[in-house]
Amino acid sequence: MVSKRQADTRPRRVLDARRDTLDFRDRMYQPSLVEVPTRIALEDYQAHGVPILDQGQEGACTGFGLATVANYLLRRRKVVPDATPVSPRMLYDMARRYDEWPGEAYAGSSARGAMKGWHKHGVCAESAWPYKLKRGATGGLTQARVQDAQQRPLGAYLRVNHKDLVAMHAALAEVGILFATSMVHAGWDEVGEDGLISPRETPEGGHAFAIVAYDAEGFWIQNSWGPDWGRQGFARIAYADWLRHATDVWVARLGVPVQLAAPAQSAAAAASAPSGAAKTSFAALRPHVVSVGNEGRLRPGGEYGLSEEELATLFREDLGQTLAAWPKKRVLLYTHGGLVSEAAALQRLAEYRPALLEGGVYPLAFIWKSDYWSTVSNILQDAVRRRRPEGAFDAAKDFLLDRLDDLLEPVARQLTGKAAWDEMKENALAASRQGGAAWRVVRHLAELAQAEKDLEIHLVAHSAGSILLAPVVGLLNAAGLKIRTCTLWAPACSTELFKREYLPALNKGGIEDLAVYALDDATEQDDHCAQLYNKSLLYLVSHAFEARQRIPGLQAGTPLLGLQHCIAADAELAALFGKNGGARLVLAPDKGRAPLSSARHHGDFDDDPDTVRSTFARILEAKPAQLGAISFGRSASSLREQRRQLELKGR
Incomplete structure (x- = not known):
């Protein structure tokens, strides 16, 4: 001792x-x-x-x-x-x-x-x-x-x-x-x-x-x-x-080291991944992911967590070395929608990545833990339970079904709907404030542009992703970086936010080419949320979750850019997206011979082959038919939703 x-x-x-x-x-x-x-x-x-x-x-x-x-x-x-x-x-x-x-x-x-x-x-x-x-x-x-x-x-x-x-x-x-x-x-x-x-x-x-x-x-x-x-x-x-x-x-x-899509990935990690991402290794996806956490800051925790030092390494080694080998330098900043889980967002990135890299475009995806769908579903289910007795609507009340949305909107707003939406928007906008994840990405892009004078920046956002990217536009322009193309799929941003962040950049040449994809109004109203609310998510957000709520017969909801009727009702936007305007509006489903979009639901745009192919074609300055096939797998969340719908139909 x-x-x-x-x-x-x-x-x-x-x-x-x-x-x-x-x-x-x-x-x-x-x-x-x-x-x-x-x-x-x-x-x-x-x-x-x-x-x-x-x-x-x-x-x-x-x-x-x-x-x-x-x-x-x-x-x-x-x-x-x-x-x-x-x-x-x-x-x-x-x-x-x-x-x-x-x-x-x-x-x-x-x-x-x-x-x-x-x-x-x-x-x-x-x-x-x-x-x-x-x-x-x-x-x-x-x-x-x-x-x-x-x-x-x-x-x-x-x-x-x-x-x-x-x-x-x-x-x-x-x-x-x-x-x-x-x-x-x-x-x-x-x-x-x-x-x-x-x-x-x-x-x-x-x-x-x-x-x-x-x-x-x-x-x-x-x-x-x-x-x-x-x-x-x-x-x-x-x-x-x-x-x-x-x-x-x-x-x-x-475990056993296994070879998936090069480079290798452990079998354990692939087992829990969604189908598309499982075919692409963690090592292959990691250099394309910017994880955004609370208050819009880099999220260091989790499988795809990213520290400030690792972000710098990503730009210096992964992105920088890749661009150096390409004759034309293109970077795509992609932001998924608010209904999308992290796993589904990673799956989409895995599915986009091969076609983009083959065309000489480096995708960089902001993965933010929004997953608003489960929140919306729970709120709507709770709202219905509070406003009806146990059991289904009987035939005597069928004539009231057209008023169900009017009933759900104020109840869902009170049941944390507005609070949850506000919190998600705040996290999205905070990413562009000093020290935020998007703010850091723009700083690295500005440094990269000093070495790569012909660097092209492209933006693609789905749904609430348009909120996250809105202030990024100003940051990029302030850093001397023009945006070659900007594509917004079913944007959930308000028309006021669009006019404040996107429109000035478009008018001054900071955005060279802008396109908005949206459902036509009839299709938008045929959409649903959780089989309970009988219109699309954008209608629910506009009527119930945004600052100005809809009061039937008295007050319209908050105008959103992704709603066709909101664009048509705004003279400035109607002119912008009109025949001789400075931006393009693609209404889905497009019934042309070579459709630009075949989406029929708010959540369809990010895995609709026509939408994705036409968007990538604009980035690559090619025709959609010239692009290779882009295959989309069923995510774990979409399979769960399909099972849920079958259960509802079987009741």
């Missing part, structure tokens, strides 16, 4: 591993009937030569502890073992993306966050992403690190009941190593060469490590405090001490 004086001279540790929050989605490990040995000798584990890591005084124990687990599993893999040390830095940084707490401006992380990060991204080699970077080296995810990490994916991972010693022993006997967190006390700083941790009552903080062996007295752990700690980096914690202070335990198996 070390002396008190020796203990006092030990470096002060940063103990900031956080316990996992409750999550009923965790899959639990269940012991099998495989024989469990009475002991697993520490010497048997040490024979595999797993490196003893040293985190120093850094609070990154989840990254170092999980790196120990990965190093062991890779060395022990029966087919193609890999002795390359993995990157604790990547595991720690990804852990903080998937923790339950927003952002990355905090110390420490959780075991679940670390496991999720490995499961989503794999782990690259230590040489690809050292924990301590050299001066001037690039931090964050890079294309090289992403591709290297896909060679070391995590397969299945399960939570182990840390209070169940039978489950702990069985899991350790089955796999050979466990990832654990525990509260740490003063006894951990007093471990002698025998490796025994003396029990103490008072915890000092949380710590992550690997459990590698056991005997009748307790568990042997491999720590990340260097080989001079304990028994050459190992120590034994008594069972009673463990049961008093342990917090979380996970067991895992390696």
Whole structure:
């Protein structure tokens, strides 16, 4: 045992591993009937030569502890073992993306966050992403690190009941190593060469490590405090001490590196992706995604999270190097609609990407967590329940069905409809304020334009995406960047916002070519929201969710650019989109021989082949027929909606 004086001279540790929050989605490990040995000798584990890591005084124990687990599993893999040390830095940084707490401006992380990060991204080699970077080296995810990490994916991972010693022993006997967190006390700083941790009552903080062996007295752990700690980096914690202070335990198996669309992606990540995105790897999509979070700022968390440093790397390496090889330099800024989930937006990007890159257009998509559809559906269902008795409308009340929309609009407005819409608009507009995601993108585009004098900027927005891009127009023009084409599909922006942001740029030449796609009014009124509101989403927004609500017979709603009747009722806009005006209005469904759009619902535009092909043709200055085929898959959300409609029809 070390002396008190020796203990006092030990470096002060940063103990900031956080316990996992409750999550009923965790899959639990269940012991099998495989024989469990009475002991697993520490010497048997040490024979595999797993490196003893040293985190120093850094609070990154989840990254170092999980790196120990990965190093062991890779060395022990029966087919193609890999002795390359993995990157604790990547595991720690990804852990903080998937923790339950927003952002990355905090110390420490959780075991679940670390496991999720490995499961989503794999782990690259230590040489690809050292924990301590050299001066001037690039931090964050890079294309090289992403591709290297896909060679070391995590397969299945399960939570182990840390209070169940039978489950702990069985899991350790089955796999050979466990990832654990525990509260740490003063006894951990007093471990002698025998490796025994003396029990103490008072915890000092949380710590992550690997459990590698056991005997009748307790568990042997491999720590990340260097080989001079304990028994050459190992120590034994008594069972009673463990049961008093342990917090979380996970067991895992390696996944199989698989080749999807080049470059590679882990099978685990593809399994949860929508159909279109599953055919395109994370590594391929990542350089085309700008994740927008709360208050319009870059969202560093999640699978496609993006830090400021990673955005700079994207422009410098991915986008910059791609444009350098093209004779004509084109960048497309795309923003999806408010009804679209993140998964569906990524699927659309995966489907657009091949045709755009083949034509020499680099797509950059703002992925913002709007997914307003579930909110609208819930609001409308609640509104109907509040205004009718249980059961369907009977025949005696059929004559009132034409008034259902009039009933739903004020109720939906009060049931958080307007508040939710206002919040979504605020996040969209905030992206262009100083420090926002769009503001940063424009700054990088302005820098890029200094090197690429012939850089073309193109904008495409669907529905509420037109709100996010509205102030981007002014930012681009202020930076000296003209917009070659601007295409708005069923824009949900108000006519007032359009006149304030888009129209001045068009009149001054800041937008060279503007086109708006919209449903004709008859089709707009034949659309529906959740089979409850009998017109399109734009009608619902105009009548119920915008600043000026509709009062039947007394007051019209707020005019929206995507509604044909609002354009027709505004003399200035009617002239703009008229025969000799300065912009083009495409009404859908277009019944011409070569239709520019065949959309029949508000949500159709982003996956309507005619709409997308005619839009891309304008960008490429080609005819739609000259473009290659653009195939669209069914997203998970659209399949769920189809099931829901079938259920409604079956009632």
